[in-house]
Amino acid sequence: MNCLVSWLVIFTLMVDIVSTSDMYSSVAELERLYEKEQHVGQRLEHFLLIIKQQTAAIDQYLTEFREIHSAHLDSRAVISNPINAFHMMKRLTISWQSVKTALESQVNVTDIVQEVLNMSKSFPSEDDLSGAAFSLADLQGAYRLNVSQLASGNVQMFDRISFPSLKGLNARDCLFIGKHAFNKGLYDQAVDWISTAAEVAQSESNQSATVAEIKPFLSTAIRVHDDVLEKKGPLGDNWRTNPEPFKPRVKTVRGGNQSQRQRIVDAKNNAHRLATDKSPVWEETEIFFRLCRGEQSRPTRLTSKLKCRHISHTGPYFMVRPLKLEEHSLVPYIAVFHDFMSDAETELFKSLAIENLERSAHGSKRSGRQGATSDKRTSKQSWVQDGSHHAVDKISKRISDSVGLNSQPSDVGSEHYQVANYGIGGRYTPHSDHGVLFQSGGQPTEFELMRGDRILTFMTYLDDVEEGGATVFTRAGVTVWPKKGMAVFWWNLMSDLSGDMLTRHGGCPVLHGSKWICNKWFHSGEQFLKRPCGKKPKSRISYPGAK
Numbered sequence: 397m398n399c400l401v402s403w404l405v406i407f408t409l410m411v412d413i414v415s416t417s418d419m420y421s422s423v424a425e426l427e428r429l430y431e432k433e434q435h436v437g438q439r440l441e442h443f444l445l446i447i448k449q450q451t452a453a454i455d456q457y458l459t460e461f462r463e464i465h466s467a468h469l470d471s472r473a474v475i476s477n478p479i480n481a482f483h484m485m486k487r488l489t490i491s492w493q494s495v496k497t498a499l500e501s502q503v504n505v506t507d508i509v510q511e512v513l514n515m516s517k518s519f520p521s522e523d524d525l526s527g528a529a530f531s532l533a534d535l536q537g538a539y540r541l542n543v544s545q546l547a548s549g550n551v552q553m554f555d556r557i558s559f560p561s562l563k564g565l566n567a568r569d570c571l572f573i574g575k576h577a578f579n580k581g582l583y584d585q586a587v588d589w590i591s592t593a594a595e596v597a598q599s600e601s602n603q604s605a606t607v608a609e610i611k612p613f614l615s616t617a618i619r620v621h622d623d624v625l626e627k628k629g630p631l632g633d634n635w636r637t638n639p640e641p642f643k644p645r646v647k648t649v650r651g652g653n654q655s656q657r658q659r660i661v662d663a664k665n666n667a668h669r670l671a672t673d674k675s676p677v678w679e680e681t682e683i684f685f686r687l688c689r690g691e692q693s694r695p696t697r698l699t700s701k702l703k704c705r706h707i708s709h710t711g712p713y714f715m716v717r718p719l720k721l722e723e724h725s726l727v728p729y730i731a732v733f734h735d736f737m738s739d740a741e742t743e744l745f746k747s748l749a750i751e752n753l754e755r756s757a758h759g760s761k762r763s764g765r766q767g768a769t770s771d772k773r774t775s776k777q778s779w780v781q782d783g784s785h786h787a788v789d790k791i792s793k794r795i796s797d798s799v800g801l802n803s804q805p806s807d808v809g810s811e812h813y814q815v816a817n818y819g820i821g822g823r824y825t826p827h828s829d830h831g832v833l834f835q836s837g838g839q840p841t842e843f844e845l846m847r848g849d850r851i852l853t854f855m856t857y858l859d860d861v862e863e864g865g866a867t868v869f870t871r872a873g874v875t876v877w878p879k880k881g882m883a884v885f886w887w888n889l890m891s892d893l894s895g896d897m898l899t900r901h902g903g904c905p906v907l908h909g910s911k912w913i914c915n916k917w918f919h920s921g922e923q924f925l926k927r928p929c930g931k932k933p934k935s936r937i938s939y940p941g942a943k
Contacts, residue, residue: 481528490525
């Protein structure tokens with residue numbers, strides 16, 4: 397009895413610990429969770445041999461576990477696939493509850509049971525599973541993936557390379573994802589997922605869920621979809637439907653929403669359409685996803701003057717190892733340095749950051765401050781201090797010389813390095829890097845005024861991403877695809893230090909792989925000798941090393 401009470405106390409603590417873990421928001425966290433599960437599975441195998449009785453719950457769990465383990469893949473290869481990641485979250489939440497009950501019911505609690513149960517304290521919560529489900533729905537909508545293909549375990553965007561998962565989705569999985577899409581206002585995707593659930597249920601002979609169970613959910617999803625379309629239109633800040641209804645009773649969209657439908661059609665037909673100050677959130681979101689899919693093209697008049705060249709006159713170091721500059725935009729100025737960091741340097745930043753990853757936050761108009769967490773930004777981050785490693789200081793000097801700005805004094809000329817890792821379908825919706833002086837909601841401090849706003853963003857990709865994960869600029873029409881060691885930079889401020897809204901950008905959802913980035917933000921206060929005032933108040937800054 398005392399043992400049972402002790403375990404109940406432990407599991408009460410476990411629920412409190414994992415409820416805010418947000419494991420799904422970082423691939424690195426999921427990889428570590430996968431490796432931990434391997435150890436748990438091995439110990440459970442040993443446990444079954446010791447007690448010589450296989451309970452149904454443990455046997456069922458291990459059957460699923462062995463299917464994954466038999467593929468002989470490392471954690472990165474498994475977790476890079478979003479469907480595999482979803483199955484792991486499901487095993488360690490729903491399936492694990494039955495295993496936990498079986499373990500707790502043992503009269504003689506062995507050391508193996510205690511070890512396994514202690515490790516399970518850091519397993520994901522139901523909120524993590526819900527986050528993984530919504531991420532799959534979000535990925536499907538962002539990249540227009542075929543739901544039936546996803547259900548069969550195949551992750552593929554258009555006719556590009558396919559990423560098969562180790563296991564497909566059953567009918568209950570599809571229904572679960574469809575419900576989460578519905579609760580998030582993604583009514584078009586909810587119908588797709590729930591209708592696919594019915595198809596899968598029929599093909600699997602109603603094993604995981606029955607067609608009769610699914611049909612009421614499908615009818616409700618279709619009815620709400622058509623009601624929202626009729627009353628509010630196909631797109632809004634917190635809902636989305638198809639342009640056309642599923643039922644013929646909805647003829648047209650009432651009132652001003654008819655013009656919204658026309659704007660959507662115009663946006664799809666105009667490959668050069670970009671977001672502006674007057675664009676509603678839904679329109680910028682559509683442009684954001686179109687850039688993420690690589691469907692956006694820039695007019696020749698904007699791309700014909702872009703150049704690639706070697707830069708060697710900004711510092712003595714670059715005489716030996718010239719910078720490989722490629723321009724992506726002149727207005728605003730956006731460019732990349734190829735091979736800016738070596739593999740050893742990118743791995744160093746990841747190793748310094750991985751032990752201290754925390755859920756990334758963002759500014760919130762509703763709260764008027766930084767620190768909000770939501771689906772707008774699904775990643776985990778850590779800060780790597782200047783001076784924490786001699787190689788970090790060398791890279792800071794290299795960055796300063798490459799853009800002609802002062803990074804010192806530390807956290808004044810520039811901020812410390814922000815290293816971020818994106819999770820299942822990890823993304824960051826369109827935002828601006830400038831305007832940090834007033835994000836706290838009150839008046840800036842004397843130090844903040846002295847330091848100034850973020851004048852330049854220097855972002856380095858620390859890993860290759862197999863599919864997705866681009867950085868896109870919704871008002872400039874620029875898409876930068878991640879490549880390990882490559883750095884992209886842009887000027888956030890005009891010559892009079894006002895914000896340049898053309899630099900509004902976002903991080904596209906990661907379809908397959910793990911995305912690591914490293915941000916270095918330079919502030920304007922220490923650049924008064926490097927960046928004197930322009931001749932015109934609203935002139936834009938170009939690359940300082942260009943001749």
